[in-house]
Amino acid sequence: MNQWRHREKEIDPFLLFCFASVLSLLLCFGCGDTEDEQEVTNPTNNTFLNELDEPSRQPAEQQRWLTDADWKKLKDAEQWLHLTVEDWVNLKDKDWEKLKGKDWTRLTNREIREFMNLEIPRRWVLEVKDEALREKFGIAAFFQKFGDIPQVRYDVEFRRKRKREAKGGFITVTPEFAKYRVGDSAATYFLVPTEAHRHLLEDDIKQLKSIVAQEKRRFMEQLRIEDPEAWITDMRTLLIDKHGDIPEVDTIVNFLRKLELNLPRTDEECFAYIRVYSALYLFGSHTALIYESYAWLEASDQLRHILGDPPKQTGNLEKYREARAAGLSFYNIKWGDD
Template sequence: MLKRCFLGLITFVCLFSLSCFVGCGDPEETDPIVIPSELYDTSQLAYDLSDAEIQELMALDVPTNWEQTKDRELRAKYYHANLLKQFGNIPAVHIVAEHERRKATASEDYISYTLDESINLDKAKYILWPTKHNRDNLERSLKIKLRRETDDPELFAKLYREELIEQHGDIPEVEVVVKGETKLWFGGFRFPGDEDDYVAFLEAKYALWPNDSQLQRLEKYRKAQADGTPFHLVDRDDDN
């Protein structure tokens, strides 16, 4: 009886130890990324529009079915007037409306924005429509800004890993790219010495973003590695 109890106690202790071992992961990987509160500040949002332009928009006779207007620029103007009447004369209204105007006048659907412009647009959308979707978009933009401005390699890697996993899933190539980009941002690859790591980095980048430019660069360094050409002598004009 005593022997059975002793064996049961050993089994319990082993199972308890195993559960602790399995349940305790790396705290650095589970800690949430905290975005500084000042990055969420919307008090600096601004957009200059004259009183005459405001009055013109307020006086505009917007049809009920304005969304079906074929003239893209006129439709954008109707949209602006509609937002103005709905939310009032605030910067967020004009920033969102300007986005629609730029879409209307663009030759293609794609519009180029700086990161700060994108953040201001995301902030404006969240002010007007405080949904989880808009909050997530704003948070995503702020994390990109935080990643680009941080001088902490660990934070850079953590932010970039989260960003890439969201885009591509938790696959091995993501970790290779994260390590490579972190190295590039904080010191760079060193040749001779890092040739294998650099080629692996290029291979992973091509796996995530398979385009001609990535492939050309990968093949160039693969050839240099096979030929024994020092990487610092490789033409880097088309590197990015």
């Protein structure tokens, strides 16, 4: 108790007022949505083959534990992130093949010859009711209009794969699927270079970047549980990429390290973390990672005798602590109606 009082006297009254004001704002607005919880824009699909329906797309399941195969697919998707709209449209023939997965069902030359030579009824769209026959006529019309080029092959093969894997009309958006989808939009824009198709491609490129970033954060959360020291090193790299190599990053990383390794944290360190968190996330343009939001709750809780107890956030803090104690990912927390 004496030690606490001694620290309290060392804190500048003006800083105390500032932190109390900031904390009250945070309590009014909450910690803010984490980057991991932001919705990904699902652009409307434009298709040449209206008879090949576009299934709805859903974000990947957060509870799924990541495997080595997931990591490999993530790294593969990362290789395409630097491409611009123009780069995607001007892919070389070998790149269109490289985009495809090993499990894709490739069109054979014999199939393509049949499509190119198939006689298509003039009113097939209105009169043909058989689904398989409609699909066949649609693909044939596609090849006969644009020819046997990589973009047409990619589009048809991608739609076949998507139709095969859709479950209940939904497809899980993984980095791999997001990459495939950008390729399909690039093929569409190449074949029909309209402004709407360009916007579709731009949206899908943004979605790919967002999905890859989301998956990387999930890997970070898994790494935190399995190897905290390695997680701290990677977290520093991630935050420097996000904010730059600035002193505030050191403040965040040092606090996260002590928190995750269950090391003592002084009141001054808690104040410093809240100050930096507020500057970067409450008043800045960035959004906090889920662990940073949790750390803010812990820092605020340690200072509750000075700043007061944050009742609205107490339940959240307990759930974070329970997840840590059980060795669970924060993505597995069931928030319910909180």
